[in-house]
Structures are given as C-alpha cells and as structure tokens.
Amino acid sequence: MTILHAENLRKSFFDPKRIDVIANISLQVRAGESIAICGRSGEGKTTLLHILGLLEEPDAGSIVIAGQIANRGNAYLLRQQHIGFIFQSFNLLEDFSVIDNILMPAHINRQRVDSKSPAYHMALEHLQSVDLLDRLEQKAKLLSGGERQRVAIARALCNNPSLIFADEPSGNLDRANAVRIGELLMQCVQKKKKSLILATHDPALAALCDRRFMLQDGALLCYTTHGKVF
Numbered sequence: 082m083t084i085l086h087a088e089n090l091r092k093s094f095f096d097p098k099r100i101d102v103i104a105n106i107s108l109q110v111r112a113g114e115s116i117a118i119c120g121r122s123g124e125g126k127t128t129l130l131h132i133l134g135l136l137e138e139p140d141a142g143s144i145v146i147a148g149q150i151a152n153r154g155n156a157y158l159l160r161q162q163h164i165g166f167i168f169q170s171f172n173l174l175e176d177f178s179v180i181d182n183i184l185m186p187a188h189i190n191r192q193r194v195d196s197k198s199p200a201y202h203m204a205l206e207h208l209q210s211v212d213l214l215d216r217l218e219q220k221a222k223l224l225s226g227g228e229r230q231r232v233a234i235a236r237a238l239c240n241n242p243s244l245i246f247a248d249e250p251s252g253n254l255d256r257a258n259a260v261r262i263g264e265l266l267m268q269c270v271q272k273k274k275k276s277l278i279l280a281t282h283d284p285a286l287a288a289l290c291d292r293r294f295m296l297q298d299g300a301l302l303c304y305t306t307h308g309k310v311f
C-alpha cells in the first residue's frame with residue numbers, strides 16, 4: 082500500500098535571488114518503508130520534508146496521502162490523522178512541561194489527556210522509550226538540546242501517525258543517543274508498520290533506512306550505503 086505519492090513537485094525561492102530548491106521531484110512511499118534524504122546543507126531537505134508533510138505548499142505538483150489528494154482545505158486534517166513531524170528546530174512550547182508538550186497533538190485533536198486517559202498512557206510509553214520518564218514535569222526551556230530532540234520525537238509519535246517525518250533527528254545528539262534514536266525510529270517503522278522519511282547528514286542513520294536519496298540541485302538521486310550516487 083502506498084501511503085504517500087508525490088508527483089512533479091516544484092518549489093523556488095526568490096529572496097534575494099531565484100533558487101529552484103525543488104526542481105521536479107516525484108516520490109512514492111509504501112506503508113512500513115523508511116527513506117533517508119541526504120544532501121549538503123542548504124540543498125532543500127527541510128523544504129522538501131515540509132512540503133511532503135503538508136506544512137508548506139509547493140509551487141506545482143501533487144501530493145496524495147493515504148489515498149487523498151492534499152489541498153488547502155484538507156491539509157490540516159490529513160496532518161492530524163496521518164502525520165507526525167520531528168522538526169529540525171524542535172518547535173517545543175518552551176513554557177510547557179515535557180508531558181504537556183507531548184500531549185499537545187492529542188489535546189489539539191480534542192482527545193482526553195488526563196492522567197487516566199489512553200493518550201496519557203501512550204505518552205508515558207513514548208517518554209520511556211526516549212528515556213525521559215523522570216523529566217515529565219520539567220519545563221521544555223530547561224532541557225538540553227538532546228533532551229529536547231527526544232521530547233520532539235515522543236511528541237511526533239503521540240497521535241500514532243502512519244507517516245513520520247524526521248528532520249535531522251540525530252542532529253543534536255551524542256553518538257550513543259543518536260544510535261538509540263535511530264533504533265527507536267526504525268522499531269516504530271518495523272513493529273508498528275509506520276513509514277519514515279528522514280533528512281540526515283548522518284551516514285549511519287541513513288544506512289538503517291530501506292532506501293536512500295541524495296538531494297542535489299533540486300533533484301532526488303538514488304544513493305547507496307557506500308555513498309555512490311546515480
């Protein structure tokens with residue numbers, strides 16, 4: 082089953098001069114599949130993830146998620162129902178506690194989030210898997226970079242999305258934590274049949290994925306574990 086089907090995506094920026102960040106990209110992602118998007122800084126990985134994750138509109142092209150063509154009217158709902166996003170800059174609510182940050186998507190979805198609710202129990206489970214159960218009540222602004230990253234991951238999993246986007250998920254982590262986060266994301270994909278699209282500079286993380294692409298001059302090129310581009 083195809084969970085995401087993007088066709089002929091284009092995106093240019095004109096500030097200060099024109100750059101065609103996404104020149105003509107098509108991509109199909111199957112349920113349960115993991116995909117790595119590699120590429121130099123500034124090549125457009127974040128832009129591509131934002132477009133595929135319906136956070137930003139392309140200039141041209143179409144995106145179908147779980148059989149529905151995305152448009153301005155349904156993008157918000159499609160995101161809520163199918164997508165979890167781990168941002169490069171985390172986007173945590175600084176004055177809220179760890180647990181409140183994680184429960185925010187459920188709260189927005191108008192689910193119960195009290196301490197007896199299924200959402201709360203799910204949140205505890207995810208917090209445990211990122212090893213932050215003891216930081217439940219800590220305000221986000223007091224966490225270290227790596228801890229924030231792990232909260233952002235737990236939050237992305239909160240709504241049980243079928244499609245997870247992770248923008249440099251190991252970017253701020255030491256080697257041991259980077260490996261753990263990589264394993265956690267892969268477990269999610271394999272055990273729970275989720276799909277994962279991640280942008281990464283980390284060859285070890287990219288090597289864990291089923292397919293690898295290099296984003297270069299606005300195009301997606303295939304990329305082997307040995308670093309060969311074709």
Ligand SMILES: Nc1ncnc2c1ncn2[C@@H]1O[C@H](COP(=O)(O)OP(=O)(O)OP(=O)(O)O)[C@@H](O)[C@H]1O
Binds near residue numbers: 096097102129
């Ligand atoms: N809103 C915008 N307006 C103008 N230019 C933009 C905008 N957003 C991104 N860009 C430019 O588009 C290019 C791609 O940016 P993007 O953040 O997608 O790259 P990236 O591959 O994620 O880089 P990094 O590895 O450093 O995170 C960059 O040159 C950036 O300056």
Ligand SMILES: [Mg+2]
Binds near residue numbers: 126127128169248
């Ligand atoms: Mg980026």
